[in-house]
Amino acid sequence: MVQNDKFTFIESALTERVQSQRLRSLQPLQPIDVVHVARSGQVLLNFSSNDYLGLSKHPTLIAAAQQYTEQYGTGATASRLVSGTYEIHQNLEEKLALACGREAALLFNSGFQANSTILAALLDRQSLVLCDRYVHNSLLQGILASGARFKRYAHNDLHQLEAALQQAQQNYSRILIVTETVFSMDGDCSDLDGLIDLAERYDAILYLDDAHAVGVLGQAGMGLAAHRAGVDLVVGTFGKAFGAFGAFVTCSRKLCDYLINCCPGFIYTTALPPAVIGAIEAALLLMPTLESERQFLRQQSNRLRTELQALGYDTGASSSQIIPVLLGTEEKTLSLSRWLDKQGILATAIRPPTVAAGTARIRLALSSCHTPEHLDSLVAAICIWDNINH
Incomplete structure (x- = not known):
């Protein structure tokens, strides 16, 4: 009697993830400071951390x-x-x-x-x-x-x-x-x-x-x-x-x-x-004692939302330090994330099933340790990608 492989469900699940561009893998990082990490020898400006006040360091x-x-x-x-x-x-x-x-x-x-x-x-x-x-x-x-x-x-x-x-x-x-x-x-x-x-x-x-x-x-x-x-x-x-x-x-x-x-x-x-x-x-x-840091974080978040919206991007109803850049498809979201990565910016793609189908996004998370210059670099990189893809 021929038995089926008891783990065929795993192969099926992983294959489906690959085909739908939803397969995830672990990417080890080395923290440098609050807003910079190293990965595979490259230093990245991190916009995907929840270290909102930089207290981890x-x-x-x-x-x-x-x-x-x-x-x-x-x-x-x-x-x-x-x-x-x-x-x-x-x-x-x-x-x-x-x-x-x-x-x-x-x-x-x-x-x-x-x-x-x-x-x-x-x-x-x-x-x-x-x-x-x-x-x-x-x-x-x-x-x-x-x-x-x-x-x-x-x-x-x-x-x-x-x-x-x-x-x-x-x-x-x-x-x-x-x-x-x-x-x-x-x-x-x-x-x-x-x-x-x-x-x-x-x-x-x-x-x-x-x-x-x-x-x-x-x-x-x-x-x-x-x-x-x-x-x-x-x-x-x-x-x-x-x-x-x-x-x-x-x-x-x-x-x-x-x-x-x-x-x-x-x-x-x-x-x-x-x-x-x-x-x-x-x-x-x-x-x-950190009210000035919280106020600065709010100001930076408002500024980034305004600049992204001026470029034509949908940031949803965000009113906090979490700013989604709603792109819709997994393909488009991965494209922007990979482009930013090449520019030295870590901005992770968030895809279904974490979010609803059709709402794939780059989820930007700001820290009070992000400077105006950091935001300038992010916006400039997104602007270049936008020009290349339109």
Whole structure:
């Protein structure tokens, strides 16, 4: 009897990716400074990093990470409920809660882990989730894992969201509204006032992913959802503007206690290592002092959007440091990305299934360490490519 190769599905999947120009591969880089990397001997100006304030190379964070390693060791050695909760973990959570104007905070090991496991812990099969169509994959994974019923409303369309809330008259165990404050692929923002109003009027739990706002926007840079009454649960990350690693959730004390006892992704994983805690502590201390950097980042983002739009490019509804250059097809997007690469600029092509079919793009992510001259180089390179291809 002839048996089929048990891994033919892999060959089929990879072949399909090649044919649709969606095959991805890892490209190792060597960081040089905040906005420059080296790859295969070439120095590239990086417009694809989430290091929005340049803190990953900040000497204060590096020194704190080294100090915490010397004092506490390289690993936390256990999960939080066993013996992995050091005083430094708890102290950091208290400081985060205070900085965000919340009763409690809880550390997680990554934003993906937080979203995919917290939602599964909050929901059951009798729950209903209403989520924005553009939410991050980690949120979708958490919803799917829960087995809850879910509906996706049109992007930032609160009229459609309210219509779905009005129709949700069944005996659901609970209703969650799930969205992001700054959308990772489009750089636009949610209407927080409208979301809070709907959640309160329809008695829904409001869950916000604040990952790309934390450090950049809001009071003292602690995110758009910080200090906002009516928001039930906020997830933030440290791997972006904080320049470190890991994630956190802020919420009520009771909800925090529930997650400590009922959230598998928190219960069954080793705690964040001391070096990471040290770096986060240092970044948190710096945050209130970085308003000029945040203002400069906003100015640079506004300038780049204006110049790209003047060239005829669609930057969507972006209003943040994330600026998509919407090109539509995979072929065109890859062409621009490769051209920029030859000009010494790293600007990664974002293709389906990360974004919807027909919306392939270059996703530009700015840092406060990008200079006006860096933006000039980027715009000039895009302008040349545009002239060559039109």
